[in-house]
Amino acid sequence: MGRPQKTHRASKDRSLNTRQALREAALELMDRDxxxxxxxxxxxxxxxxxxxxxxxxxxxxxxxxxLELVAESFRTLRELLKVARQxxxxxxxxxxxxxxxxxxxxxxxxxxxxFLARERFGGVAAIREEIRTEVRLLxxxxxxxxxxxxxxxxxxxxxxxxxxxxMINAMIGIVEQVLASRRxxxxxxxxxxxxxxxxxxxxxxxxxxxxxxx
Amino acid sequence: MGRPQKTHRASKDRSLNTRQALREAALELMDRDxxxxxxxxxxxxxxxxxxxxxxxxxxxxxxxxxLELVAESFRTLRELLKVARQxxxxxxxxxxxxxxxxxxxxxxxxxxxxFLARERFGGVAAIREEIRTEVRLLxxxxxxxxxxxxxxxxxxxxxxxxxxxxMINAMIGIVEQVLASRRxxxxxxxxxxxxxxxxxxxxxxxxxxxxxxx
DNA sequence: CATAAAAGTCAACACTTGTACACAAAAAGC
DNA sequence: GCTTTTTGTGTACAAGTGTTGACTTTTATG
Numbered sequence: 137m138g139r140p141q142k143t144h145r146a147s148k149d150r151s152l153n154t155r156q157a158l159r160e161a162a163l164e165l166m167d168r169d170x171x172x173x174x175x176x177x178x179x180x181x182x183x184x185x186x187x188x189x190x191x192x193x194x195x196x197x198x199x200x201x202x203l204e205l206v207a208e209s210f211r212t213l214r215e216l217l218k219v220a221r222q223x224x225x226x227x228x229x230x231x232x233x234x235x236x237x238x239x240x241x242x243x244x245x246x247x248x249x250x251f252l253a254r255e256r257f258g259g260v261a262a263i264r265e266e267i268r269t270e271v272r273l274l275x276x277x278x279x280x281x282x283x284x285x286x287x288x289x290x291x292x293x294x295x296x297x298x299x300x301x302x303m304i305n306a307m308i309g310i311v312e313q314v315l316a317s318r319r320x321x322x323x324x325x326x327x328x329x330x331x332x333x334x335x336x337x338x339x340x341x342x343x344x345x346x347x348x349x350x
Numbered sequence: 351m352g353r354p355q356k357t358h359r360a361s362k363d364r365s366l367n368t369r370q371a372l373r374e375a376a377l378e379l380m381d382r383d384x385x386x387x388x389x390x391x392x393x394x395x396x397x398x399x400x401x402x403x404x405x406x407x408x409x410x411x412x413x414x415x416x417l418e419l420v421a422e423s424f425r426t427l428r429e430l431l432k433v434a435r436q437x438x439x440x441x442x443x444x445x446x447x448x449x450x451x452x453x454x455x456x457x458x459x460x461x462x463x464x465f466l467a468r469e470r471f472g473g474v475a476a477i478r479e480e481i482r483t484e485v486r487l488l489x490x491x492x493x494x495x496x497x498x499x500x501x502x503x504x505x506x507x508x509x510x511x512x513x514x515x516x517m518i519n520a521m522i523g524i525v526e527q528v529l530a531s532r533r534x535x536x537x538x539x540x541x542x543x544x545x546x547x548x549x550x551x552x553x554x555x556x557x558x559x560x561x562x563x564x
Numbered sequence: 565c566a567t568a569a570a571a572g573t574c575a576a577c578a579c580t581t582g583t584a585c586a587c588a589a590a591a592a593g594c
Numbered sequence: 595g596c597t598t599t600t601t602g603t604g605t606a607c608a609a610g611t612g613t614t615g616a617c618t619t620t621t622a623t624g
Binding site for chain 1: 580581582583584585
């Protein structure tokens with residue numbers, strides 16, 4: 137239980153990584169209603185309790201801060217997926233459990249997911265691009281995973297990507313709704329139920345599928 | 351070829367509705383990479399070629415401008431849906447045609463769709479809320495339409511909403527991709543094909559469905 | 565045509581913004 | 595322990611911001 141060493145000024149204890157503090161401040165401010173390019177450099181440093189010029193010691197630019205937030209947020213998301221892949225055992229309640237885990241996780245890391253959701257179409261081109269790339273990557277990873285299921289073994293890569301895209305879009309929809317309703321609890325239950333149904337419906341279509349490419 | 355009547359100052363000819371010009375300027379600026387709350391009042395009036403104070407003659411607030419843009423954008427979208435409902439005849443190529451029309455339409459009104467996509471999760475709470483409400487409305491309308499199809503006649507409202515939600519999320523995904531790639535043409539063809547497949551897959555699941563409520 | 569209302573202009577305000585530069589403290593390297 | 599880097603501070607400036615109030619022009623209305 138290492139107590140943080142004394143400080144002669146509040147919040148100086150984590151001065152080790154002001155960089156981290158800047159990132160967190162940005163997320164925090166976005167949580168209080170702002171899109172990323174609505175933020176100002178000074179606003180952020182003010183939140184951290186540091187002088188504006190300090191910002192430049194860590195980031196050349198607001199954009200570079202933003203890109204780091206993208207990376208950070210996807211790291212969060214990937215941690216979830218890693219665990220999910222290890223624990224997920226195909227079976228009756230697999231979908232249900234996955235969705236539950238997902239919703240809980242989104243709640244636990246709301247600021248990261250909010251950032252991604254908000255900047256996916258947001259006002260900064262570089263950030264948008266980066267997110268897009270990562271999502272596409274995610275989609276093809278999911279496609280690979282799906283390809284391991286017996287029913288999907290014979291499917292073309294294209295079609296697998298098509299399904300995973302559909303699923304990811306459904307999940308993004310879920311994220312939206314989680315973010316929109318701040319209370320957890322009953323809202324979540326209904327939400328989870330719907331998401332589960334949606335995924336189940338998609339899966340029901342799979343055995344019927346026959347790709348009739350153009 | 352009616353040439354616009356003479357003006358003693360550029361763009362004075364449409365001074366009849368500066369209000370419209372302000373709205374358009376906002377959309378235009380957002381098209382050059384900005385999210386709505388990254389815009390400034392002065393920026394907008396400058397774009398129109400009018401003095402900042404003029405803004406207040408038309409809008410009390412930036413927020414009220416934003417809300418009007420939401421309304422305008424949804425009007426655009428609803429026009430499409432209206433036509434779609436009238437012309438759509440169930441059949442072999444119905445899905446394909448609908449998707450084609452949709453993509454073309456999104457291209458033709460990119461700034462409106464961009465606005466909606468960007469501000470759906472964007473930084474202004476009031477705007478977000480308004481969009482959310484409208485999307486939900488759209489979803490339940492689509493649910494009603496779906497309910498008219500024979501296969502879906504027996505479905506509960508809840509389940510119909512679930513399906514329409516899935517479809518709408520898929521289409522939102524399409525919008526993203528259309529916005530991301532500025533060139534039309536071949537990109538669109540592939541995009542249309544994928545969207546078509548996704549919708550078809552959803553529909554294939556439908557006859558297999560049996561709702562097993564919690 | 566006169567008059568009232570609506571739409572646009574001008575000048576000014578008190579703030580906030582990004583960034584530059586010179587300096588002080590802290591950490592790291594030797 | 596001294597020196598060098600790194601990190602944070604203070605001051606300053608030019609430019610942009612939202613909003614005000616008092617004016618002028620345009621448009622509509624009687």
